[in-house]
Every structure is written in structure tokens, then in C-alpha cells.
Amino acid sequence: MLESMTGYGSAESVECGTKTLVELRSVNNRFAEISVKLPRQLLSFELEVRELIRTQFQRGKISAFIQVQLDEEHPISVTVNTSKVKAYKELLDTLVREAELTAPVTLEHLLKFPEIFDNGTSSLDNAEQLWPFVKDLLREAIARLKAMRRREGEELSVDFTKRIAEIESTLVQITTLASENLEVVRKRLAAKVEAVAGKDLTYSRDRLEMELVLAADKLDITEELIRFASHNKFFLEELSNDESGTGRKLNFLLQEQLREANTIASKSQNAEISQKIVQIKENLEKIREQLQNIE
Numbered sequence: 001m002l003e004s005m006t007g008y009g010s011a012e013s014v015e016c017g018t019k020t021l022v023e024l025r026s027v028n029n030r031f032a033e034i035s036v037k038l039p040r041q042l043l044s045f046e047l048e049v050r051e052l053i054r055t056q057f058q059r060g061k062i063s064a065f066i067q068v069q070l071d072e073e074h075p076i077s078v079t080v081n082t083s084k085v086k087a088y089k090e091l092l093d094t095l096v097r098e099a100e101l102t103a104p105v106t107l108e109h110l111l112k113f114p115e116i117f118d119n120g121t122s123s124l125d126n127a128e129q130l131w132p133f134v135k136d137l138l139r140e141a142i143a144r145l146k147a148m149r150r151r152e153g154e155e156l157s158v159d160f161t162k163r164i165a166e167i168e169s170t171l172v173q174i175t176t177l178a179s180e181n182l183e184v185v186r187k188r189l190a191a192k193v194e195a196v197a198g199k200d201l202t203y204s205r206d207r208l209e210m211e212l213v214l215a216a217d218k219l220d221i222t223e224e225l226i227r228f229a230s231h232n233k234f235f236l237e238e239l240s241n242d243e244s245g246t247g248r249k250l251n252f253l254l255q256e257q258l259r260e261a262n263t264i265a266s267k268s269q270n271a272e273i274s275q276k277i278v279q280i281k282e283n284l285e286k287i288r289e290q291l292q293n294i295e
Contacts, residue, residue: 001242002153002160003295005029005060009145011137020134021067022141024053026149028293029061036064041127042134049138056142059247059295060149066134084116149295156290157239163283164232167257171228174264174276178221181270221264228260247294254291258284 005028012021036049053062092105110116235253238246261284265277 001150002157002239002246003146004149004152004156005293005295006152007145007148009141009143009148011140011144013133013137015133018130019067019069020137021065022134022137023065024141024145025063025065026057026060026145029059032057032059033061034064035062036066038066039068041068041130042066044127045131045134048135052135052138053142056146057295058245062145064138066138068130068134079117081116084113085110088113088116153294156294159290160239160287161236163287164236167280167283168229168232170276170280171225174221174268174273175225177270177273177276178219178225178268181219181268181273219267219269221267224260224264224267228257228264231257231260247291250291250294251288254284254288 005026007026008024010021010023012019014020032054034050034053036046038046038049042049049064049066053064088110089105092109095101096103096105231253235250235257238249238253241249258281261277261280265274268274
């Protein structure tokens with residue numbers, strides 16, 4: 001099954017007041033190139049994030065973005081330290097009394113001391129506790145990215161199959177034209193020999209037969225047509241192959257198909273066959289463009 005290198009996958013969740021978002025974007029690239037953007041708390045897990053992604057994708061430029069933040073609707077975990085409030089209040093009262101001040105101690109004075117508040121421990125501060133949860137979301141995002149890449153790969157596979165069928169149909173036409181081409185050459189050579197030798201055809205026939213043998217050897221494209229058909233067969237088989245490196249194998253087969261097409265055009269010396277080869281090469285070039293996006 002083909003897999004495209006273009007896709008998107010994400011996973012998001014809110015757990016215990018913490019909102020986590022994992023996004024993966026992938027575009028085509030000759031090799032596996034992975035970039036990761038993590039929050040400060042998870043920087044120590046960057047290598048593990050890269051390895052999780054690398055095990056699932058052989059090629060493509062993949063960007064991973066992970067964001068962790070407190071849910072805005074989650075209540076702030078802050079409490080008042082009553083013992084410190086009393087201690088500071090007594091301290092201020094003593095100061096007022098000793099300084100013989102008349103102004104009373106107010107809440108504004110107490111708020112000058114931030115120590116009277118205790119901040120609760122947030123899940124954001126505990127990377128070891130946070131990572132397993134983020135890791136599960138990363139796996140989910142990877143699965144969605146892979147599913148999208150495969151869906152696009154299936155669409156490309158349908159297009160490739162259609163174009164290979166068109167190429168096969170054109171090759172059948174070329175096979176018929178090639179068999180007729182030799183007879184056309186024979187008649188052309190016979191006309192030339194008759195024009196030169198007049199009515200004395202004894203020597204002309206021998207010469208004609210020799211020229212026909214040479215022409216047949218030069219014009220014979222049977223081997224090229226057989227090899228081309230073989231490449232088409234392997235190409236179609238590779239479309240349903242689940243092994244890695246399918247894109248590289250298909251590119252190799254495409255190069256062989258193009259080579260056979262060029263050889264057929266040069267050997268046939270037939271304008272109609274050359275026109276058919278142009279049609280074939282147009283399909284092959286369209287396949288080549290799409291293959292650049294196959295893993």
C-alpha cells in the first residue's frame with residue numbers, strides 16, 4: 001500500500017486542568033527530517049519524541065509541535081497561609097505600637113508580603129508525571145498522520161493504475177504498428193532496388209533479402225516491448241506492497257520504463273510509433289511528478 005509524504009495529524013485533551021495539544025505536519029523530502037518544538041518542561045524528552053516519529057516514517061519532512069498549558073477554566077491552585085498572615089499581622093501591630101502610630105493595619109499592608117500565599121503544585125511542574133500522558137497523545141497524532149498519508153497514497157495508487165493501463169493499451173497499438181512497419185520498409189527497399197536494377201531482379205532479390213535482414217534487426221523492438229510490459233507488471237505489483245521503500249522502487253522502475261520508451265522511439269524509425277511514445281512519456285512524466293510525494 002502506497003503512503004504519501006504529505007499529511008497532518010493531531011491529538012488534544014484536557015486532563016486534571018492541563019490542556020495538551022500535539023500536532024504533526026508532514027511534507028515530501030528525500031530523507032526523514034524531523035523537527036520538534038517542545039514546552040520547557042518536556043525538553044528532556046526530545047530524543048524520545050524523535051524516535052517515536054522516526055520508527056513510523058521512513059521519508060518526509062515532519063514537524064512536531066507539542067503545547068502544554070493550564071486550562072483557563074481550571075481554578076487557580078492558591079491558598080492563604082493563615083499562620084503567616086497572623087505572624088505578619090502581629091509584627092505590623094507591634095510596629096504600629098512601638099512607633100506610636102495612629103493608623104491601623106489594613107489588608108493593603110498585609111498584601112505587601114507575598115509569602116502569605118501558597119501556590120499549589122501544578123501538573124505542569126512535574127515532567128515525569130506529564131510525559132506518559134503526552135506520549136499517548138503523540139502516538140495518537142502519529143496514527144492520524146499515518147492514516148492521512150495512506151489515504152492520499154491510495155488516491156495516487158488509483159491514478160497510477162489508470163495511467164499504466166493507458167500505457168499498456170498504447171503498447172498494444174505500437175506492437176501492431178511495428179509488425180506493419182517491417183513490411184513497409186520491405187516494399188520501400190524493393191522499389192529502390194527495382195529503380196536501380198531495372199528488370200534484372202536476380203541480383204536485386206539477393207541484395208534486397210540482405211537489406212531486409214539488416215533492417216529487421218535494426219527495427220525489431222520486440223525485446224523492448226517485452227521488457228516494458230515486465231516493468232509495468234512489477235510497477236502494479238509494487239503499488240500493493242506493504243514493505244518500506246516503495247517510492248524508491250517505483251522510481252527505479254519508472255526510469256527503466258522511460259529508457260525502453262526512448263529506445264523504441266529511436267529504433268522504430270516510424271513517425272506514428274514515435275507519436276505513440278510521446279503519449280506514453282506524457283503519462284510517465286505525470287507519474288514521475290506524483291512519485292516525488294511517495295514514501
